[in-house]
Amino acid sequence: MANPSILILAGDGIGPEVMAEVRKVIAWMGDKRGIAFDVSEDLVGGCAYDAHGTPLTDATMAKAQAVDAVLLGAVGGPKYDKLDFSVKPERGLLRLRKEMDLFSNLRPAQCFDALADFSSLKREVVAGLDIVIVRELTSGVYFGEPRGIFKEGNERVGINTQRYTESEIARVAKSAFELARRRSNKVCSMEKANVMESGILWREVVQEVHDRDYPDVQLSHMYADAGAMQLCRWPKQFDVIVTDNLFGDLLSDAAAMLTGSLGMLPSASLGAPMANGRPKALYEPVHGSAPDIAGQGKANPIACILSFAMALRYSFDLGDEATRVEKAVEKVLADGVRTADLMGPEGGTPVTTGQMGDAILAAL
Amino acid sequence: MANPSILILAGDGIGPEVMAEVRKVIAWMGDKRGIAFDVSEDLVGGCAYDAHGTPLTDATMAKAQAVDAVLLGAVGGPKYDKLDFSVKPERGLLRLRKEMDLFSNLRPAQCFDALADFSSLKREVVAGLDIVIVRELTSGVYFGEPRGIFKEGNERVGINTQRYTESEIARVAKSAFELARRRSNKVCSMEKANVMESGILWREVVQEVHDRDYPDVQLSHMYADAGAMQLCRWPKQFDVIVTDNLFGDLLSDAAAMLTGSLGMLPSASLGAPMANGRPKALYEPVHGSAPDIAGQGKANPIACILSFAMALRYSFDLGDEATRVEKAVEKVLADGVRTADLMGPEGGTPVTTGQMGDAILAAL
Numbered sequence: 119m120a121n122p123s124i125l126i127l128a129g130d131g132i133g134p135e136v137m138a139e140v141r142k143v144i145a146w147m148g149d150k151r152g153i154a155f156d157v158s159e160d161l162v163g164g165c166a167y168d169a170h171g172t173p174l175t176d177a178t179m180a181k182a183q184a185v186d187a188v189l190l191g192a193v194g195g196p197k198y199d200k201l202d203f204s205v206k207p208e209r210g211l212l213r214l215r216k217e218m219d220l221f222s223n224l225r226p227a228q229c230f231d232a233l234a235d236f237s238s239l240k241r242e243v244v245a246g247l248d249i250v251i252v253r254e255l256t257s258g259v260y261f262g263e264p265r266g267i268f269k270e271g272n273e274r275v276g277i278n279t280q281r282y283t284e285s286e287i288a289r290v291a292k293s294a295f296e297l298a299r300r301r302s303n304k305v306c307s308m309e310k311a312n313v314m315e316s317g318i319l320w321r322e323v324v325q326e327v328h329d330r331d332y333p334d335v336q337l338s339h340m341y342a343d344a345g346a347m348q349l350c351r352w353p354k355q356f357d358v359i360v361t362d363n364l365f366g367d368l369l370s371d372a373a374a375m376l377t378g379s380l381g382m383l384p385s386a387s388l389g390a391p392m393a394n395g396r397p398k399a400l401y402e403p404v405h406g407s408a409p410d411i412a413g414q415g416k417a418n419p420i421a422c423i424l425s426f427a428m429a430l431r432y433s434f435d436l437g438d439e440a441t442r443v444e445k446a447v448e449k450v451l452a453d454g455v456r457t458a459d460l461m462g463p464e465g466g467t468p469v470t471t472g473q474m475g476d477a478i479l480a481a482l
Numbered sequence: 483m484a485n486p487s488i489l490i491l492a493g494d495g496i497g498p499e500v501m502a503e504v505r506k507v508i509a510w511m512g513d514k515r516g517i518a519f520d521v522s523e524d525l526v527g528g529c530a531y532d533a534h535g536t537p538l539t540d541a542t543m544a545k546a547q548a549v550d551a552v553l554l555g556a557v558g559g560p561k562y563d564k565l566d567f568s569v570k571p572e573r574g575l576l577r578l579r580k581e582m583d584l585f586s587n588l589r590p591a592q593c594f595d596a597l598a599d600f601s602s603l604k605r606e607v608v609a610g611l612d613i614v615i616v617r618e619l620t621s622g623v624y625f626g627e628p629r630g631i632f633k634e635g636n637e638r639v640g641i642n643t644q645r646y647t648e649s650e651i652a653r654v655a656k657s658a659f660e661l662a663r664r665r666s667n668k669v670c671s672m673e674k675a676n677v678m679e680s681g682i683l684w685r686e687v688v689q690e691v692h693d694r695d696y697p698d699v700q701l702s703h704m705y706a707d708a709g710a711m712q713l714c715r716w717p718k719q720f721d722v723i724v725t726d727n728l729f730g731d732l733l734s735d736a737a738a739m740l741t742g743s744l745g746m747l748p749s750a751s752l753g754a755p756m757a758n759g760r761p762k763a764l765y766e767p768v769h770g771s772a773p774d775i776a777g778q779g780k781a782n783p784i785a786c787i788l789s790f791a792m793a794l795r796y797s798f799d800l801g802d803e804a805t806r807v808e809k810a811v812e813k814v815l816a817d818g819v820r821t822a823d824l825m826g827p828e829g830g831t832p833v834t835t836g837q838m839g840d841a842i843l844a845a846l
């Protein structure tokens with residue numbers, strides 16, 4: 119049987135640096151555990167635009183469709199801020215999400231014990247926090263039509279369309295309930311049903327899916343503004359949160375920042391099962407391309423390495439190997455190894471991106 | 483000359499209780515300072531639905547249009563959750579905002595020193611925090627057409643439309659810049675220009691208004707997800723934030739919660755100047771109707787009283803009197819007077835809503 123295949127799209131900014139460390143872990147899996155992957159690499163985002171005039175070529179898109187899993191670094195940077203909307207780095211990422219139909223974006227917001235003091239929140243509010251935001255990723259206002267900037271009389275009008283079908287809501291709700299069953303069996307769904315009809319439909323369909331197929335899961339509903347408040351006040355009240363594309367964007371970023379562990383957080387974007395039974399999948403760190411520190415060896419590769427661990431678990435059914443990687447990360451942190459973003463006020467000497475990767479390999 | 487006129491719409495839940503305390507302050511202004519108001523009262527929200535089958539009658543709407551300022555308590559409650567969308571309590575509030583054209587919603591997120599320890603954030607992150615979120619309030623996805631739940635093939639589709647015209651963006655930007663000039667001259671504008679064309683237009687127009695009329699104000703732009711993160715990480719980096727209706731809903735609620743002073747925060751919703759030069763205006767606390775504690779004398783009236791102070795400042799040009807009220811609130815807090823929501827772990831006996839109002843009167 120052929121080796122499972124991975125396409126690496128390192129992207130812009132710190133993407134290539136953190137991905138280099140993931141490659142070490144992939145190599146280690148082959149050398150030490152006999153788990154070999156066929157790894158290919160290609161361009162996405164600003165670097166793809168520089169090379170080809172588009173943030174994602176059709177050829178790269180085809181490769182992404184053909185592999186078992188895509189690992190993505192990060193896209194974007196100030197150099198590309200003035201580009202036309204249609205060729206911005208982000209469009210490459212959005213095309214991947216849409217054409218691979220990666221509707222379920224799992225974003226853990228977890229507080230690593232060794233890092234609890236980095237949070238702007240009090241230790242007792244975040245220590246031990248471990249929640250997952252399931253964000254719908256292929257619909258909503260990110261993709262709805264009509265959209266654009268139009269001329270109306272003598273002024274411009276900017277239009278986007280929030281649009282959700284019943285089946286789009288149902289499938290992401292299902293994935294949240296499935297996840298909850300493997301955790302504490304509790305889901306909170308967030309929308310603005312008090313002001314948006316799309317929110318009313320969201321709430322109804324989530325409730326229907328629950329009542330029909332997941333009555334054992336504890337389900338609650340919350341308006342997204344109240345959800346933002348409650349995440350800031352007492353995030354441990356949640357376990358799995360399910361919400362739409364735009365609310366998920368804001369809420370998951372806020373939740374990630376609250377943990378104090380932003381440089382540590384991975385994510386998985388999953389679609390329907392392929393012919394081989396594996397889901398279409400893309401894994402990426404929650405953090406961005408951090409152009410301000412790119413190329414300086416300062417970036418923290420842990421979020422990207424943990425994204426690969428998620429790939430081991432969700433794409434390759436190698437949960438034990440995933441746990442092995444996660445434990446190695448925990449050990450390294452417990453040993454006090456720190457990249458610059460993890461340095462506390464007490465000081466010390468930060469390690470480089472490469473040294474952090476090596477320390478994790480050693481712990482493996 | 484006739485006295486300035488105020489319409490009180492106490493609404494649901496704790497609305498009437500906190501408004502009763504505002505009435506004491508209004509009466510004090512007449513008795514002790516010779517500043518008399520013509521006060522009328524009417525229904526909005528669930529109580530209006532109970533009485534008239536609609537959350538806001540045309541007659542009440544006409545009164546709101548005719549007065550110098552509206553004071554609103556809060557709307558909504560579980561009793562009304564199953565009502566049809568068109569008659570939900572919230573529709574009353576949204577109709578007031580829309581028909582009075584209250585496009586600029588000022589939401590201070592301020593941390594009261596005596597309460598800094600109530601925040602889930604570390605004291606140093608929030609102590610002294612004093613920022614204002616200027617939220618566009620009459621357009622965007624709250625009001626855009628088409629909207630509704632439609633049948634498409636054999637499934638339902640929920641649709642809302644995010645829609646902003648150039649002039650809608652320009653006028654709220656202007657109000658943010660004006661406010662910034664009276665503060666630290668710094669505005670941060672938030673949108674999702676990386677994924678939404680309406681965000682691109684928002685960013686362009688805010689920049690144009692700045693370059694043309696407010697080049698002295700320091701302007702920056704941030705994606706709303708990054709904005710949510712930065713509010714959680716280090717809110718003091720901001721002074722005035724300007725954003726659209728939906729982002730403003732989430733971001734201002736998160737910011738309010740972060741201060742630890744939610745029961746203390748007022749808001750002003752302002753429109754264009756009327757014939758008498760005063761802006762159309764509605765004032766309301768940031769907190770909701772809190773049905774769980776309604777009718778028990780536990781509610782904190784301070785947010786509502788400070789909303790009246792904002793009315794004194796913005797509608798009646800009585801800045802000194804507004805400051806007098808604000809100082810009285812500070813004194814009462816410094817003296818350790820606490821409603822139930824302000825009780826720390828050290829305990830003590832909370833005062834009732836009425837006792838808090840009386841303490842503020844005494845301090846006046």
Ligand SMILES: CC(C)[C@H](C(=O)O)[C@@H](O)C(=O)O
Nearest residue numbers: 194208211212367676677707
């Ligand atoms: C880069 C951007 C298009 C993207 C989004 O808005 O979804 C990012 O913020 C994210 O959350 O993955």
Ligand SMILES: CC(C)[C@H](C(=O)O)[C@@H](O)C(=O)O
Nearest residue numbers: 312313343558572575576731
């Ligand atoms: C009650 C509701 C309609 C309202 C809103 O969404 O605007 C509230 O959340 C607010 O922020 O004033």
